[in-house]
Amino acid sequence: MLVIDNLKASINGKQILKGISLHVKEGEVHAIMGPNGSGKSTLAAILAGREFAAIDGGSVSYFGRNLLDMAPEERSRDGLFLGFQYPIEIPGVSMVNFMKTAINEHRKYRGLEPLSASDFLKLMREKKELVEIDSTLTNRSVNEGFSGGEKKKNEIFQMAMLEPRLAILDETDSGLDIDALRIVANGVNKLKRKDSSVIVITHYQRLLDFIVPDVVHVLYDGRIVKTAGKELALELEEKGYDWIKKEAEKTEESWRVNPQ
Amino acid sequence: MNGNICQGGLFTLQESTVSENMENDSDKILDEVTSGDYKYGFYTDIEADQIAKGLNEDVVRMISQRKGEPGWLLEFRLRAYRHWLTMKMPGWANLKIPEIDYQDIIYYSAPRQKVAPGSLDEIDPELKKTFDRLGIPLDEQKHLSGVAVDAVMDSVSVATTFRETLAEMGIIFSSFSEAVKEYPDLVKRYLGSVVPYTDNYFAALNSAVFSDGSFCYIPKGVRCPMELSTYFRINAANTGQFERTLLVADEESYVSYLEGCTAPMRDENQLHAAVVEIVSERGAEVKYATVQNWYPGDKNGRGGIYNFVTKRGICKGDNSKISWTQVETGSAITWKYPSCILKGDNSVGEFYSVAVTNNHQQADTGTKMIHIGRNTRSTIVSKGISAGVSQNSYRGLVKVLKKASGARNFSQCDSLLLGDKCGAHTFPYIEVDNQTAVIEHEATTSKIGEDQIFYCNQRGISTEDAIGLIVNGYAREVINKLPMEFAVEAQKLLQISLEGSVG
Incomplete structure (x- = not known):
């Protein structure tokens, strides 16, 4: 469903992504790991349509369409969901109003009538139970005054409401205690369908104990330097990122000496 | 809301450059969505009875004569006019x-009706149609149940x-002109008691040439x-x-009480200088809401x-209360x-305001809370929203006099910038x-966050709708103070004044 081919992007003339290629098939869970500053969040933001980086080359195809040509709201309506690392507060806008607007935009895109108030509230109740979110949270303004953990659970709740085809979770595990982590991960697992895919961006192996990936990629200095099965995450946890860095630098040197 | 809610993380890495790049983009979007059209700009072609342009004592006398006023009221007008001549236009506002x-202004213009309407059925159909188009049907059975309307066009009230x-309960609700005829003692007793004609330039002008308006006694x-x-x-023009x-x-x-206002679209500027006086006696409560949408x-x-308006209420008796709520979206200059004069002990004054300025609009608006009585309390919540190249100022005075022991005030002034x-300016x-x-x-000043808009976008909400959501969320505290039916209208109005998609 998602094919990223040699994607290069820069911010203010500084190249952040130096040629990323990634192929996500329906039903797969991919994990992207890597040290701080390697470009993980930039990649997530570009996929979601935040216009802050210049695309210098490469392409992204999403169900055969050129993703980079689609407006952010269209990507969302077409099933692409980003779980924010730092969810944004919108004071005075109730979660109910926010979600209702979002859901009905998605329905309109699919040629469906808006949900009635009662159907909408019923749907909200179901999804709240599914992701074990405190029911009072949805009575408040969007993320306003939420704790870090509550914000992350709220992201998963929104994901449950919107039922994306491709969910990109950007460090959803950061700042969570083990109970919250379990709730968030259970939510993601329950929402997983045969035809939907997930990209989990994380620093740590521990989230991957709960959300088991099919493929693990290591992103370092704007490049995917290693791709393997779930055992790679364990190896990283054990050895840290240093060996990856060394390996990558070696590749870089040999590449400089013998340009392909 | 704290500042530009760039909380770091995802997009902080290269924040300075990021916001530069984005500013251009988001400003372009904001430019587009904040250039909406005014939908009440039509003009009704109806014959009018006018006094020729210009202002002098004769014009003041003519206005009084047209309205068949008693001598005391003409005297009041003339005193005001003579005082006005000694005054200068105030220059202290940030305008x-x-x-x-x-x-060059016509001071009296009345739509001509063939016969003075004896009942609502006899009103000129053209006038009825005008108010229908404005969403203010003058047929009682058609109107929102539970709302009584006084409809004023140019210088006269056309229907109430x-x-x-209301009369069955002893409530008087009529046009000002009728009140002068039918309840002269009440009008005489209270007219100018809260806003004397000496108060300011525009109050003096209004006292000299005021045409009509509403009178209400509970x-x-x-x-x-x-x-x-x-x-x-x-x-009417000019x-x-x-x-x-x-x-x-x-x-x-x-x-x-609620007032609303609109005007046709014209290239010339037109002057609106109103005076509102409220008297709240012992234990009484008055809620006064304005949805101001002049062209x-x-x-x-x-x-x-x-729009140069003097509005003031006095909490005259103990335990009385006056609450102002205003949603200001119209006018080239406001x-x-x-204001509230809190004279009675334990009296309460409130001011809730949302002022939107877009394109080249200018607003200098706020309140005065004068604490005179003991244990008087006042609350001020002001939300300014500026877009385009507009200027939006909050100006407020909280004054506590010597005898006002135990006085309390809470003020909150927020400004939101689009683009x-x-x-946005604050003068407390x-x-x-x-x-x-x-x-x-x-006080806070914030810019509508690009990341707030993006967050909405990422959930499938378009930028235009996102701005509507965010602005209404920002103003919710004030909108909630409006009566139900009008809260919905005000929300729509906020969105329309900031958006391009006007139906």
């Missing part, structure tokens, strides 16, 4: 006001609904069962509108209404400070002469 030629129903112990409202419409509203709530009574001028700042070419004045007073003031 650029082009020079106004007071001799539900008068009989007797002792009566709770007014419906919302009272006045709808002001400027129609005219000024100078209406006068007087609202008296006798002891232990309650009334909720704001076009995108290039051509035309629009100059100069307006609805980077508009301005605090004068306290009593040691026991407690005054709190909070």
Whole structure:
């Protein structure tokens, strides 16, 4: 469903992504790991349509369409969901109003009538139970005054409401205690369908104990330097990122000496 | 809301450059969505009875004569006019006001009706149609149940609904002109008692040439069962509108009042200088709400209404209360400070305001809370929203006099900026002469967050709808103070004044 081919992007003339290629098939869970500053969040933001980086080359195809040509709201309506690392507060806008607007935009895109108030509230109740979110949270303004953990659970709740085809979770595990982590991960697992895919961006192996990936990629200095099965995450946890860095630098040197 | 809610993380890495790049983009979007059209800009072609342009004592006398006024009222007008001649236009507001030629304005214009309507059925169909188009049907059965309307066009009131129903409870709700004829003692007693004609330049002008407006009296112990409202419409060209509203709530009574206003689109500026006086006696409560939507001028700042208004209420008796709520989206220039004089002990004054300026609009608005009685309390919540190249100022005075022990005030002034070419300003004045007073003031300025818009986008909400959501969320505290039906209208109005998609 998602094919990223040699994607290069820069911010203010500084190249952040130096040629990323990634192929996500329906039903797969991919994990992207890597040290701080390697470009993980930039990649997530570009996929979601935040216009802050210049695309210098490469392409992204999403169900055969050129993703980079689609407006952010269209990507969302077409099933692409980003779980924010730092969810944004919108004071005075109730979660109910926010979600209702979002859901009905998605329905309109699919040629469906808006949900009635009662159907909408019923749907909200179901999804709240599914992701074990405190029911009072949805009575408040969007993320306003939420704790870090509550914000992350709220992201998963929104994901449950919107039922994306491709969910990109950007460090959803950061700042969570083990109970919250379990709730968030259970939510993601329950929402997983045969035809939907997930990209989990994380620093740590521990989230991957709960959300088991099919493929693990290591992103370092704007490049995917290693791709393997779930055992790679364990190896990283054990050895840290240093060996990856060394390996990558070696590749870089040999590449400089013998340009392909 | 704290500043630009760039909380770091995802997009902080290269924040300075990021916001630069994004500013261009988001400003472009904001430019597009904030250039909406005014939908009340039509003009009704109806014959009018006018007095020729210009202002002098004869014009003042003519106005009084047309209205068949008693001698005392003509005297009041003439004193005001003579005083006005000695005054200068105030220059202290944060406004650029082009020079106004007071001799180039028509001071009296009344839609001509063949017969004086004896009932609502006899009103000129053209006038009815006009108010229908504005969403203010003058047929009682068609109107929102529970709202009585006084409809004012240019210089006169054309209809007042539900008068009989209200009269059964002793409530007087009529046009100002009728009140002068039918209840001269009441009018004489209260007219100018809260806003004397010496108060300021525009109050003096209004006192000299005021044409019509609403009069309302709620007797002792009566709770007014419906919302009272006045709808002001400027129609004729080159005219000024100078209406006068007087609202008296006798002891232990309650009334909720709402005014709305619109005008046709014209290239010339038109002057609107109104005076509103409220008297709240012992234990009485008055809620006064305004949805101000005068024509704001076009995108290039051509035309629009100059809205120079003096609104003041006095909490005369103990335990009385006055609450102002205003949603200000219209007018080229707004100069307006609805105020409360808290004279009675334990009296309460409130001011809730949302002021939106877009394109070339300018607003200098706020309130004055004058604490005179003991244990008086006041609350000020002001939300300014600026877009385009507009300037939006909050100006407020909290004054606690010597005898006002235990006085309390809480003020909150927030400004929201859309784009980077508009301005938001806050001028809070605090004068306290009593040691026991407690005054709190909070102020924030924030830019509508690109990341808030993006967050909405990422959930499938378009930028235009996102701005609507965010702005209404920001103003919710004030909108919630409006009566239900009008809260919905006000929300739509906020969205329309900031958006391009006007139906």
